[in-house]
Amino acid sequence: MANLKVDVTDLNKSFGDNHVLKGIDFKVANNEVVVLIGPSGSGKSTLLRCLNRLENPTSGKVSIDGKDISNTKTNIDQARENIGMVFQHFNLFNNLTVGQNVELAPVELGKLSKEDAAAQAKKLLTTVGLEDKYSAKPQSLSGGQKQRVAIARALAMNPDIMLFDEPTSALDPEMVGDVLEVMKKLAKEGMTMVVVTHEMGFAKEMADRVVFMADGVVVEEGKPEAVFDHPKNERTKAFLDKVINV
Amino acid sequence: MKIRLKLFFALFFATLGMFAWHAPQVHAATTYTIGTDVTFPPFVYANSNNKYVGIDMELIRSIAKEEGFKVNIKPLGFNAAVQSLSSGQIDGVIAGMTITDERKQTLNFSTPYYESGIVMAVAPSSKITSLKGLKGKTVAVKTGTQGATYANSIKDKYGFKIVTFDDSDNVYNDVKTGNSAACFDDSAVLNYGVKTGLGLKIVTKPTDVGQYGFAVKKGQNQKLLKMFNAGLAKLKKNGKYDQIIKKYTGKAATTKTSKSNSEGSTFFGLLRQNQKAILSGILETLKLTIVSIICATIFGILVGLLGVLPNKFARGISTTIVYIFRGLPLLVLALFIYNGVPSLTGTKIPAFVAGIITLTLNEGAYTAAFVKGGIEAVDIGQMEAARSLGLPFGKAMGKVILPQGIKIMIPSFINQFIITLKDTSILSIIGILELTQTGKIIIARNLEGFKVWAIIAVIYLLIITLLTLLSKWVERRIND
Ligand SMILES: Nc1ncnc2c1ncn2[C@@H]1O[C@H](COP(=O)(O)OP(=O)(O)OP(=O)(O)O)[C@@H](O)[C@H]1O
């Protein structure tokens, strides 16, 4: 229990009449890499967004590091400092340079001085292979470069856990590798990660556990080789057939 | 962000306060604020030096001198003057106002100071010679005057329609252009006009004879009323009264005025002759525009931001403010604030402050709408990314969303600045001597409607051009 990074119990989320998450139980241990798969509309993004309260759960409990995220009394801004998030469409701040994107949060939240933040930004940009883009505007970057900046930006707050929502699905195929490379590096360094992705290669290689969701419930979960090679559930099989045959 | 909001508020109220602060001084000691209509020669008009003169003006000033009080003349226009009187914004009205039973319900009148009847005037080429000739025709009158009341009382009998205008000049022009067949007005006024080259002819004898009186709000300023009566009696006794009447209805006065008219009937002549009045009109318009733009922008941004807050109550307030003040016609809002509110609360609001509040609320509502729209036009992902880093709403708004939203809003801001400038002209209704009101007053004297309005129009275009250039320059600096 003490080792649980993410502890979701009986999570329900509805948008109006649309009951999207139907009693989800979802745990992630420290240093674990969990890959979330499932058909479109099954609620993967919604679950991920409930983890840092970009969506308010309708009922149920979400704890991160023992902090009750679903409780409105919890200081959510403080909690989010420890939860990095990477979006499908990057969402780099268009009014700022690459460097400023990475420096903004630590400086504004009083974590680092301007100089220290700049030094950290350069270091992080080097890690993602973009040290020469420090002064560039986001608009001048390719999709893959943007996503790597977005990862650097999330890492700048020094989070304990990183959430990825289809980080490579908006990218041209030749860009995907660079982004996955950065994510693998992170995983190897022991970062706790929850990744929604259709990249089955990444899942097989890096995931400690694969969780298959459909229609708002967790249908099946287990080690990647177990889920991919010997799926127990018919819906898992059907889904994997489709994805792998594409 | 919070500090900046507070600063905004402080600035906003400080600006308003600065103008409100002047208010008590106007009404200090024995100075009375007297409303009038300066488009009503020979009773009240602005002479070629743009001093308010005429029978009413000389009377009130001479009486004030006799009785030892001071007057502050407000050129409000007849309607606004009477309204401002009943709302307590001013102390008295002298504007060639006929004493009627209806008016006595809400006003106390002095002893009459002049007697005048209603006559009908037509275009020189008109074949109409009596009321009978008006069947099926249109007749022009000035709002709220005795001429209007008279026309209304006989319109069914003689079968004509009525159009009303706020200024005498528009009444006469409507007859001259042939839109209206005739107009009704006080005989003294029309006689004066005919003599000074109005270009109309009088075709009936004075009827419906009425008496002019100085008015205060019923039950108020009784001391002022007593002083007026006492002073008038003194002037009648010492011959000053006759002197004044003769000065404005005798031959000498009218020929002198018509001469000064002909001096300045070219564009440049008119400009030169009215230089001072026009310049101070421009200045007032600029002052109104600048202060309004500042206040409306601050107010608009605050209300706009309220509209994107993650709080239903705040958004509700914002939507309601925008709905009300965008929905109200500017004219109604101006009259409501200047005349309506004081009659309820009993506090006077200087016209300039009322004007600023009016524009701040109206233009601010439009500003709020596009500020909200501009913020909402920024991709929602920007806010989500900022919040997911742990940035609080205010910081995310200030550092990420607003800088992007403002770029989207800039063209709307420039547009709104120009609209604000144009909308200041509507404030002429509450007697602010800005450019439009200045034009009205000049025309009331010299009847050069076309040329004076052309001059005023060109001046507005010039100011708008300057404002646009300035805004574009600022836009370029922001976008760099
Ligand atoms: N903000 C919202 N308002 C209303 N409905 C929403 C909202 N966000 C998601 N939904 C609905 O919730 C359901 C699940 O959406 P979600 O984005 O979680 O699916 P997903 O598994 O991430 O799908 P995809 O693979 O296409 O990204 C869908 O039916 C979607 O229409």
Ligand SMILES: [Mg+2]
């Ligand atoms: Mg999704």
